Every structure is written in C-alpha cells, then in structure tokens.
Amino acid sequence: MTVEGPAWSSPGLRVGVGRYPLAVEQPVMSKAARLVPGVTTVTPHARYFAVHGLVAAEARAQGLDRERTQDLVRRAEVALAAVSFVHHGGHDSTIGRAHGTDALISWLKSGMVPLAEASRAGRGGYVGSAWGFSAAYFGSELTIGVLAPDRAPGPACEEPLLRRSLGELLELARREQLQADDLAGHHDLCICAGAGTEDGDWLAGLLCGTDTRAPDTEATQRRRATIQLVARIIDTHKIGTVTGDVGNILAFGSFLTEDQITARSPVAGEWRGLVLRNHTVSAWRRLWAWLVNGVSELTHVDDMVAALADQLPVGTVESFLATLPPTMSAAGEPTNAEVLLGAGSDGPQQDLAILAAGAARTRELTGPALQVFAGRPDQELTPSWFSALLHAQRSSPMADFACRLVQLLVARSERVAFMKTRRNADGTLWFPGRLRSLDGGWLYRTGKERRGSVNLRLDRLGNVLVGAGVLAAGPEGLSVTEKGRALLG
Ligand SMILES: [Zn+2]
Known part of the structure; x- marks a missing residue:
C-alpha cells in the first residue's frame, strides 16, 4: 500500500489533511520530488502529457476561452479512456487503465458514451477538477515544458507532431457520442500505444533530457541521472517492480559502488x-x-x-x-x-x-x-x-x-x-x-489510523517510461528498449 492510494486507478488529487499524523514523511516526499522532477505519484501515463499539449495547441488555434478549453480537455480524456477500454476489452493494459475509467464504467460497458454528460466534472463527474486530470499533470507538464504557466502550449509543445500522432482524438472528442464499434479502429490512440510513436519519442526525449527545450535544465539533469540509474539497474538485474526490486538494489549491497557505470552516477x-x-x-x-x-x-x-x-x-x-x-x-x-x-x-x-x-x-x-x-x-x-x-x-x-x-x-x-x-464555515473546529x-x-x-510507505515515484516513473517507449514491460519483467539505450547513452 502507498500513501497516495492505489497504483493506477484514478489517482485522487487531494491530499487529505490528517494523512500524515506524525508529519514524518515530508523529507522523503520532497527529496523524491527533487530526484524525479516532472513525474509525480498522480502522473502514471505518458500519453496524457501529449494529449494535454495537443489540447492546449488546439485551444490556441481555435481561440477557445478558458471554459471551452476545459471542456475540450475533459472530452479528450473521456475519449482516451473509451478508446483504451475498448482496446483491452475492459481489462487493464500492461501500464494500467486510463484515468476516469472506474467512474465511466457503466457507459463504457454499455458500448455508448454520451460525451457531454460523461465529460462533466465535479460531484458525480468522472473527475473532480474542471481541468480534468490535466490538473494532476499540470505541474509536471510545466516542469518539462509541455505547457506554459497560463496553460498555453509550452516551449516543448510540438503542435504539428502532436496533431499527426493524436489529432484523431480531437475529432473523437467533438462527437456527441462514442460507440464502442467505432473506437475499435482507433487502437493507435490507446494509452498503451505511445511507445515508438511520434508523441512517445517526443516525450521520451523530454524526460531523458536529450530534448533541451524543458525550462529547468538542472531539474532535467537530475531526472536524466535518475532514469540512467534505474535503466542501468534494469539492464543488469531481473526486475519485476521498480519500487520493490530497484528500490532494494538502490538501498542495499555493493552494486552502486561496484558497477563502474553506476559508481559515476x-x-x-x-x-x-x-x-x-x-x-x-x-x-x-x-x-x-x-x-x-x-x-x-x-x-x-x-x-x-x-x-x-x-x-x-x-x-x-x-x-x-x-x-x-x-x-x-x-x-x-x-x-x-x-x-x-x-x-x-x-x-x-x-x-x-x-x-x-x-x-x-x-x-x-x-x-x-x-x-x-x-x-x-x-x-x-x-x-x-x-x-x-x-x-x-x-x-x-x-x-x-x-x-x-x-x-x-x-x-x-x-x-x-x-x-x-x-x-469550519459553521464556526465549529475541525x-x-x-x-x-x-x-x-x-x-x-475518532477513526482508524493508516499505515503504509511513502510513494517514492519510482513505479510511476517506470510506468511513464514504458508508456514513452524508453522501457518495455514483458512477461520476464522490465527491460530497456533500443530507443531508451540511444537516449540514455
Ligand atoms: Zn492499449
């Protein structure tokens, strides 16, 4: 169990006060944030970075106001969830399920998703924020340059590329309803299908620091060094889960000092x-x-x-x-x-x-x-x-x-x-x-106290890197792809 909730299912955006009763977690959380800038516990999927960049570009091109932009973000996210659900017949892909899948489940199972209704935010909606899950990704998307502080396209947002790769998602997002039968022809838009595509390669370059348009170069270097370290451990060990298996090699034993490459990390x-x-x-x-x-x-x-x-x-x-x-x-x-x-x-x-x-x-x-x-x-x-x-x-x-x-x-x-x-608003104390x-x-x-480890973001990083094609997840565990090797040099 992790502090932030189950691994891939619609991560919540609110960190409830009272979850940290001894306030002992902060040094660990802030150090993890420093070592993996741009990936958080609520950003497990590579493709959302590209979708949010694409929507920002479309909003600028069409001159959409804030409300219409928000509407388009949420419609695109619902379309992404629907395409992904159909691609995997309702099961999770190797990198988990799309955000909002659980809340949208009855529509998804019925084979027809009415977009205006399904893309509502707030109480009873598939997501709490008017910005959809873009609210959870926003900090990360700023860090790596996909978006600007005003949610316009950021310095790394490459509009023509994103349109070539994911443009059809915008077309789906504008429909009145999505039919499962129509979506079967759009498997290339699934959350699992980013590896090896133009948008996957684009994100891989940004995360691995070979694309230098990310605004904070120091943060980029730290993220690159962390990815190199994780990739080296995956290359030299049988790794099932990043948090457990990579975590143990990081913590214990002689590998960090004996391996000539890792010793320089x-x-x-x-x-x-x-x-x-x-x-x-x-x-x-x-x-x-x-x-x-x-x-x-x-x-x-x-x-x-x-x-x-x-x-x-x-x-x-x-x-x-x-x-x-x-x-x-x-x-x-x-x-x-x-x-x-x-x-x-x-x-x-x-x-x-x-x-x-x-x-x-x-x-x-x-x-x-x-x-x-x-x-x-x-x-x-x-x-x-x-x-x-x-x-x-x-x-x-x-x-x-x-x-x-x-x-x-x-x-x-x-x-x-x-x-x-x-x-509280009524004058009582909480x-x-x-x-x-x-x-x-x-x-x-007054209630049960929770337990569990602080999430060090390693599993999320691993998931994003699989989604972007830097790593691959197979029955034998994780491996570094040729693409990853070329990027990490
Ligand atoms: Zn898929």
Whole structure:
C-alpha cells in the first residue's frame, strides 16, 4: 500500500489533511520530488502529457476561452479512456487503465458514451477538477515544458507532431457520442500505444533530457541521472517492480559502488539514503497506527504504554539492540537488515528493530547517502534523533523506553493535529487527529489510523517510461528498449 492510494486507478488529487499524523514523511516526499522532477505519484501515463499539449495547441488555434478549453480537455480524456477500454476489452493494459475509467464504467460497458454528460466534472463527474486530470499533470507538464504557466502550449509543445500522432482524438472528442464499434479502429490512440510513436519519442526525449527545450535544465539533469540509474539497474538485474526490486538494489549491497557505470552516477548516493530513510518512515507510520488502532473508545495512556511494553522483549534497550542483525557487511556495504526484519512477524517490536537499524546506519553511511538519510539530530523522529534517544536510554528497561516513546509520539501527534486544525464555515473546529488526549491521561480514538510507505515515484516513473517507449514491460519483467539505450547513452 502507498500513501497516495492505489497504483493506477484514478489517482485522487487531494491530499487529505490528517494523512500524515506524525508529519514524518515530508523529507522523503520532497527529496523524491527533487530526484524525479516532472513525474509525480498522480502522473502514471505518458500519453496524457501529449494529449494535454495537443489540447492546449488546439485551444490556441481555435481561440477557445478558458471554459471551452476545459471542456475540450475533459472530452479528450473521456475519449482516451473509451478508446483504451475498448482496446483491452475492459481489462487493464500492461501500464494500467486510463484515468476516469472506474467512474465511466457503466457507459463504457454499455458500448455508448454520451460525451457531454460523461465529460462533466465535479460531484458525480468522472473527475473532480474542471481541468480534468490535466490538473494532476499540470505541474509536471510545466516542469518539462509541455505547457506554459497560463496553460498555453509550452516551449516543448510540438503542435504539428502532436496533431499527426493524436489529432484523431480531437475529432473523437467533438462527437456527441462514442460507440464502442467505432473506437475499435482507433487502437493507435490507446494509452498503451505511445511507445515508438511520434508523441512517445517526443516525450521520451523530454524526460531523458536529450530534448533541451524543458525550462529547468538542472531539474532535467537530475531526472536524466535518475532514469540512467534505474535503466542501468534494469539492464543488469531481473526486475519485476521498480519500487520493490530497484528500490532494494538502490538501498542495499555493493552494486552502486561496484558497477563502474553506476559508481559515476551523481544521484545514486542520494537514492540510497532516500530508500533507506523511507524504511524508517514506514516503520514510524506502522508503529503509530498500531498504537492508535489498539485504543478502544477510551483508553488511559498507561494502558497504551503497557500494551506496547507487552509486545517488546524484557531486558534493557542495549540488550534489545544486541539481538538485531548487522546493518553493514564486512565489505562496508549496507545489508538488507530492514528486509530481513520486515519478513518477520508484523508488530511494534519489528518496527522498533527497523528504526534501530536506521539508527545504526547513521554511523555507517557516508557522503550523500548519509546526508539524505540521517536528518537533523534536533528534529524528532529523524534517524539521527532516534540514534541519540537510543543511546541516552541504553541502560533503561524496554518497558521504560516504551513509556518514553508513547509520551513522545502522543505529544507529537497532538502538535501536528493542532497545527492543522481549521475552523469550519459553521464556526465549529475541525481537528484532523485520530487520537485525542483528555485530562488525566485519557485518550480516545475518532477513526482508524493508516499505515503504509511513502510513494517514492519510482513505479510511476517506470510506468511513464514504458508508456514513452524508453522501457518495455514483458512477461520476464522490465527491460530497456533500443530507443531508451540511444537516449540514455
Ligand atoms: Zn492499449
């Protein structure tokens, strides 16, 4: 599970306040944004970049006002979803399903989509925003130059090319209704069919940084370096999923330093620190969810402490640390301690062990990996802060440590929730925390706390690169295409 929701099905645009109860995710999210500029958790499909560029060009050519442009964007997106649905007989393609498919499903299944009705936005529509899913892609499309800040065509928007490649989609978008039988002849417009087409090649060049029209050259270089790194790992390993398989190679072992090509990567160390840091962020999220979800309506904080202590081994913090697997190999490379620990039984002891592994890594990692990983020692819940806490508490019994930890986390979650508390229009207060403290140490829970890892965008990047023909997804896993090899040099 990821924080941002299921992988490909109509990613939501709103990040709900209260999803980050310990506010521990931000360093990981902002570093991922820096290392993969132009691809976000809500931009999994290459072809939308081209469609949105094409609509912007058409709006300029026809002198459309804002409302008519929005209407055309949404109609084109519904047409894209319909074409893709028909191409795959209602199943997902190798790169997932088109945006809005779930909301449009009854029309799609009926074989007739009335465009004016189906392309409505807002409540009951296929999408919330008047700009359709272009609202989700807009930041990315700005970054790589497809659109300008005023949503006009950007410096990289190549109108004639996009018209040759996808012009028929505009024709479909203007119809009153789409019939499944008519769409069967338009498989080349499907979300899966961009690889090897003119628009796929165009986007591939922009993402890989060989097309220099993208506005921010530094961001382009970082994205190029990340794609080169991911492609090299795919070239040298059997990779099923980018997040899991590539993530593990980035985090653990000797490949990053031993492979001569990867050793020169300007971003490999940062990626190592980022993936490792995400293991600790996930552990904090699970630990907090375990504590909160264990609270029945009303619980005393002492009972929460006792419940946690119950799950932990007896003995001191130091004796607990002595039972953990090594985090560094004899050769000085990070071992996959977090994976080994995560494979055991799910629970707070496992999460504390993963956090302790992270604390050990603050003394073992070096260079950019350490910089990204460790965080500041004076900032709560960073690996270096936790390392100092473990050191200070090393002679304490685990039960006392549990007490300290619960107090810290409850106080922190309250501070985070209060910072995000808002006054509703009717004058009442909206408090986003799932757990509230009452006088005398009593706690009560207003809802279930979520858990899961922060999405590092690697799977979305992989999906966009497959859609643009840089990578290919087959039964044997991912591979780098000839096109990709030529672009990444
Ligand atoms: Zn398809």
